Amino acid sequence: MTPMSRALLFLSVLLAFILLPLFLENPYYLHLLILVAMNAALAMSFILIFRTGLITIAIAAFWGIGAYSSALLTMRLGIPVWVSFPLSAAISAAVAWAVGMVIVKKGGFNFVILSLVFSFIVVLLFSTFKFFGGHVGIFNIPRPEDINLPFLGPLRFTSKAPYYYLMLLFILLVILSYRAMYSSWLGRAWRAVGLSPSLAESIGIDVFKYRLLAFIVGSCTCGLMGSFFAHYYRALAPATFDPFKSLYVHLYALLGGIDSAFLGPIVGSAILILVPEGLRIAKEVEPVLTGILLVLLAIFLPGGIMGSIRAMFKRVPRPKRK
Amino acid sequence: MRPILEVRDLNRHFGGIQAIRGLNLSVLQGEILGVIGPNGAGKTTLFNVITGFLRPSSGTILFCDRDITGLKPHEVVRLGISRTFQLSILFAELSVLENVFTGFHLAYKTSIWTRLLRARPALAEENKLRDKAEEIIEFTGLQSFRDELAGNLPHGFQRILGVSIALATSPRLMLLDEPLTGMNAEEVDRMLDLIRRIRESGVTVVLVEHNMKAVMDLCERIVVLNYGVKIAEGPPDEIRDNPSVIEAYLGKDESAPA
Numbered sequence: 001m002t003p004m005s006r007a008l009l010f011l012s013v014l015l016a017f018i019l020l021p022l023f024l025e026n027p028y029y030l031h032l033l034i035l036v037a038m039n040a041a042l043a044m045s046f047i048l049i050f051r052t053g054l055i056t057i058a059i060a061a062f063w064g065i066g067a068y069s070s071a072l073l074t075m076r077l078g079i080p081v082w083v084s085f086p087l088s089a090a091i092s093a094a095v096a097w098a099v100g101m102v103i104v105k106k107g108g109f110n111f112v113i114l115s116l117v118f119s120f121i122v123v124l125l126f127s128t129f130k131f132f133g134g135h136v137g138i139f140n141i142p143r144p145e146d147i148n149l150p151f152l153g154p155l156r157f158t159s160k161a162p163y164y165y166l167m168l169l170f171i172l173l174v175i176l177s178y179r180a181m182y183s184s185w186l187g188r189a190w191r192a193v194g195l196s197p198s199l200a201e202s203i204g205i206d207v208f209k210y211r212l213l214a215f216i217v218g219s220c221t222c223g224l225m226g227s228f229f230a231h232y233y234r235a236l237a238p239a240t241f242d243p244f245k246s247l248y249v250h251l252y253a254l255l256g257g258i259d260s261a262f263l264g265p266i267v268g269s270a271i272l273i274l275v276p277e278g279l280r281i282a283k284e285v286e287p288v289l290t291g292i293l294l295v296l297l298a299i300f301l302p303g304g305i306m307g308s309i310r311a312m313f314k315r316v317p318r319p320k321r322k
Numbered sequence: 323m324r325p326i327l328e329v330r331d332l333n334r335h336f337g338g339i340q341a342i343r344g345l346n347l348s349v350l351q352g353e354i355l356g357v358i359g360p361n362g363a364g365k366t367t368l369f370n371v372i373t374g375f376l377r378p379s380s381g382t383i384l385f386c387d388r389d390i391t392g393l394k395p396h397e398v399v400r401l402g403i404s405r406t407f408q409l410s411i412l413f414a415e416l417s418v419l420e421n422v423f424t425g426f427h428l429a430y431k432t433s434i435w436t437r438l439l440r441a442r443p444a445l446a447e448e449n450k451l452r453d454k455a456e457e458i459i460e461f462t463g464l465q466s467f468r469d470e471l472a473g474n475l476p477h478g479f480q481r482i483l484g485v486s487i488a489l490a491t492s493p494r495l496m497l498l499d500e501p502l503t504g505m506n507a508e509e510v511d512r513m514l515d516l517i518r519r520i521r522e523s524g525v526t527v528v529l530v531e532h533n534m535k536a537v538m539d540l541c542e543r544i545v546v547l548n549y550g551v552k553i554a555e556g557p558p559d560e561i562r563d564n565p566s567v568i569e570a571y572l573g574k575d576e577s578a579p580a
Contacts, residue, residue: 180437181438185427185437188424189424189427192413198411199407199412199487201394202405203399203425203491204491206394
């Protein structure tokens with residue numbers, strides 16, 4: 001595909017999503033699309049960090065940090081929600097920086113375990129301290145303030161459609177900024193670090209610095225999604241952000257295909273969110289089915305859905321692993 | 323001639339094992355220096371210590387009169403020392419061109435923000451570096467494999483690709499760790515020719531190698547290590563006849579008169 005036709009395809013898909021609320025009568029469908037997009041963004045962050053060779057279990061933790069920051073900023077300090085979105089993302093990034101200085105340095109398995117430990121600590125803090133709302137969580141989180149649109153009148157966040165458009169804006173922001181990073185020397189350095197850390201060092205790439213940067217960028221995205229989540233659900237409970245949620249995000253990325261930075265996470269989270277909803281599977285049974293799916297995926301579809309589609313279209317021999 | 327690299331009193335031990343012991347070594351500007359010695363003599367350890375992959379236990383390393391002891395690998399490259407690895411360490415999933423292009427990491431002058439906004443100077447710079455990557459591929463003779471995945475290259479060309487990536491960092495000194503391992507005669511000739519041309523372009527070369535004939539042909543000067551100690555140093559002819567070198571490789575001849 002030429003860049004021109006690729007851009008046209010992207011724009012027409014975007015237009016379809018912009019017009020979609022006009023045809024979807026049931027707000028429940030918009031709600032599902034919002035969930036798909038939010039989780040796809042989390043999976044995109046996971047993939048960004050994964051590409052530098054780090055498997056983080058702290059996706060949900062930073063999602064939670066963004067959500068709790070935003071709730072507390074708006075409720076305790078009276079900061080407008082619109083200011084709180086970038087501020088909460090920045091707080092998540094700052095925490096990722098501080099924590100990353102310690103745990104990214106370790107790398108490999110140590111990083112996996114330490115990111116898990118960090119996730120448990122975060123959930124424990126949320127559920128223990130009254131300041132964070134304790135076990136019951138936080139309620140009555142404000143909606144985003146109305147905005148006066150020219151010609152269209154005020155936009156009030158009382159129905160699903162404004163949230164849908166806000167999420168569309170956010171995911172667009174994530175995709176475009178990630179794409180710009182991937183195609184630059186920054187993305188090439190990340191890829192080099194993931195493919196071979198020692199060769200990357202030998203060509204002048206500071207492996208620790210670039211891994212830390214990926215960890216910060218990914219966690220910042222999670223924080224933004226958390227902030228959205230707080231003002232969309234308007235209630236937070238600590239258990240939402242436990243490490244299990246991270247495993248689900250991993251699954252979205254794996255099912256979609258870990259080599260596909262954008263379409264994979266969207267396809268993966270769409271299937272894993274819409275199918276259980278459509279089949280009306282009880283929440284209690286879901287983890288069992290998800291576990292089975294993970295095993296089947298690892299055996300039969302190691303490249304994920306996008307990886308298999310790509311392999312069908314062009315038969316490129318995979319390089320020999322040494 | 324001025325030394326480009328000086329190693330003074332270098333020691334490196336792993337627990338109780340002394341891999342390098344009180345080593346003094348000078349690399350002269352513009353030469354091809356061979357470092358030889360039996361397995362376990364400390365040759366690769368020496369390379370790893372110089373390039374910052376290992377820290378020395380004690381001692382000093384000077385590059386162009388600048389103390390580089392204990393710098394990190396990515397800082398050492400920045401100063402102009404690049405290296406290749408004993409194993410074919412490559413970005414196996416990337417094409418040959420992308421491998422070399424990735425090697426230009428240090429060459430970018432425009433900020434990441436101008437690049438993210440796709441501003442013209444950043445894109446122009448990127449195109450220029452891509453052209454330079456093509457030039458390197460042509461120089462090293464990989465143009466027919468340009469779009470091949472690095473992992474699928476024949477072994478000999480993988481080694482050449484390793485050297486090509488190292489060249490992309492515009493080094494003044496190159497350390498080649500066993501560049502001829504596992505090569506057939508034709509591949510060896512191709513690599514030797516490449517190393518000579520790299521030297522002609524003004525880069526000083528140090529190589530660790532087991533292929534004695536090639537080392538003798540290629541190098542002006544040879545340093546012999548055994549159990550982490552330098553046991554001989556000099557031009558190939560001298561090294562060939564040096565009794566302690568022969569002893570290190572073949573063992574002591576007990577029947578010979580003392």
